[in-house]
Structures are given as structure tokens and as C-alpha cells.
Amino acid sequence: IVMTQSPLYLPVTPGEPASISCRSSQSLLQSNGYNYLAWYLQKPGQSPQLLIHLGSHRASGVPVRFSGSGSGTDFTLKITRVEPEDVGVYYCMQALQTPLTFGGGTKVEIK
Amino acid sequence: DVQLVESGGDVIQSGGSLRLSCEASGFTFGDYWMSWVRQAPGRGLEWLANIRQGGDEQHYVDSVKGRFTISRDHVKSSLYLQMNDLRPEDTAIYYCTRTHNYGSGSQEIDSWGQGTQVTVSA
Numbered sequence: 001i002v003m004t005q006s007p008l009y010l011p012v013t014p015g016e017p018a019s020i021s022c023r024s025s026q027s028l029l030q031s032n033g034y035n036y037l038a039w040y041l042q043k044p045g046q047s048p049q050l051l052i053h054l055g056s057h058r059a060s061g062v063p064v065r066f067s068g069s070g071s072g073t074d075f076t077l078k079i080t081r082v083e084p085e086d087v088g089v090y091y092c093m094q095a096l097q098t099p100l101t102f103g104g105g106t107k108v109e110i111k
Numbered sequence: 112d113v114q115l116v117e118s119g120g121d122v123i124q125s126g127g128s129l130r131l132s133c134e135a136s137g138f139t140f141g142d143y144w145m146s147w148v149r150q151a152p153g154r155g156l157e158w159l160a161n162i163r164q165g166g167d168e169q170h171y172v173d174s175v176k177g178r179f180t181i182s183r184d185h186v187k188s189s190l191y192l193q194m195n196d197l198r199p200e201d202t203a204i205y206y207c208t209r210t211h212n213y214g215s216g217s218q219e220i221d222s223w224g225q226g227t228q229v230t231v232s233a
Contacts, residue, residue: 028167030215030217034213036213036217036219038219038220044136046225047206047223047224047226048223049204049223050219050220050221050222053211053219053221054219059221064215076213078151091155091156093156093219093220095213095217095218095219095220096216096217097172097216097217098158098161098162098218099158099170099171099172100146100158100218100220101158102155102156102158103155104155105155105156110216
């Protein structure tokens with residue numbers, strides 16, 4: 001499954017919203033109603049951390065300003081109000097089948 | 112807290128072999144699938160392989176199939192990656208990850224180690 005993210009680069013202003021898109025080459029929606037799509041943030045110099053799982057469920061400890069939406073092949077990660085600590089590279093990943101595959105990443109930087 | 116600590120990364124010549132290790136703590140190691148993921152310099156993330164709780168089932172991405180072998184030791188709560196016939200394009204940071212299994216082949220990575228650097232010279 002090929003994962004495609006956009007944009008590649010996203011300059012943001014603190015306090016403003018931000019949005020990242022992710023598209024999969026086949027549907028990630030299963031008959032149980034769950035979308036097997038995860039979002040990760042890799043902060044500078046760190047390993048990735050899980051933000052969102054099953055398309056729209058925030059991982060433990062993730063701030064409420066992060067939300068995931070979408071279904072089937074089109075997904076979106078939204079940040080309601082960007083904080084300075086949100087900079088880094090965001091990746092989507094399909095969790096439907098092995099090999100697990102990632103999008104190419106979206107680099108978020110402060111303007 | 113979940114802790115995954117990788118070791119074994121090194122600089123090695125093309126064609127050589129290397130064994131990576133990952134020591135897990137903070138959770139019941141035997142309850143989880145585990146995976147290896149790598150990140151080449153300035154590049155994105157590539158899932159490499161996973162292994163079932165009992166070690167009796169493994170899956171690999173095509174680019175490493177036949178060269179890399181994933182294994183685990185429950186006594187030591189450790190995950191391993193044996194890498195043979197290394198190539199310059201294998202140069203990357205290698206991450207040990209904990210994998211949540213949803214069943215029917217669906218899995219998700221929920222925890223990552225800090226990674227270990229492997230550099231393969233031509």
C-alpha cells in the first residue's frame with residue numbers, strides 16, 4: 001500500500017491552525033468500521049511518537065489540539081492551534097497489512 | 112513506562128554482517144509483536160520486519176528478505192535483527208518498536224526506541 005502525504009513542507013504561525021493530508025492507494029477501512037491509519041510526529045533529534053491511531057483516536061497523553069479524521073483512502077491530521085513544540089516531521093502509516101508503509105513525511109516549521 | 116534500548120550499530124564494510132539488539136522493559140514483552148523500522152539519512156521511515164509473540168511467525172519487507180532475520184528471547188526480554196550481506200543502501204538508524212496487533216494482519220507501532228546507527232561503507 002502506497003501512502004502519499006501533502007504538503008511536504010508546512011510553515012506555521014503559533015496559535016494558528018494547521019492541516020496535513022494523507023492518501024492511501026487502497027482503502028484502510030475494515031468491516032468493523034475502523035480505519036487502520038496512524039499518525040506519528042518525529043521531533044528534531046528524537047524518534048517518532050504515536051499521535052493518532054485507528055484514524056481518529058488520540059494516543060495516551062496527546063494534547064486535544066491534535067485530531068485525526070477521514071475514512072477509506074483520504075485522511076487529515078489537524079492541529080487547532082499550533083504550539084512551538086509541535087515542530088518536526090509528521091508521518092502517516094497504514095496499519096492494515098504488512099509490510100506496514102509510511103507516507104513521505106510533512107515537515108512543520110515555525111514561520 | 113515502556114523502554115526500548117537498541118545496541119549493536121556500527122560502521123561496517125559492504126558485504127559484512129551485523130547483529131542489532133533491543134532490550135525491552137516496562138511492559139510484558141511476551142504479550143506483544145515486535146518490529147524493526149529504519150530511517151536512512153534525511154529520508155523517511157521504512158518498516159523492515161515483525162515477529163509474533165512466540166517467535167513462530169515473522170514477516171519481512173522485500174528489500175531485506177533473505178538477508179535479515181528477526182528473532183526474540185523472552186528470558187532476556189530482547190529483540191534481535193541479524194543483518195547479512197549488508198549494502199551501502201542499508202545505512203540508516205534502526206529502531207526497535209513495539210507493535211500492537213489488531214488481528215488479521217493489521218498492526219500498529221505504539222512505541223519506539225531511540226535507535227542505533229548502522230553505516231555501511233562501499
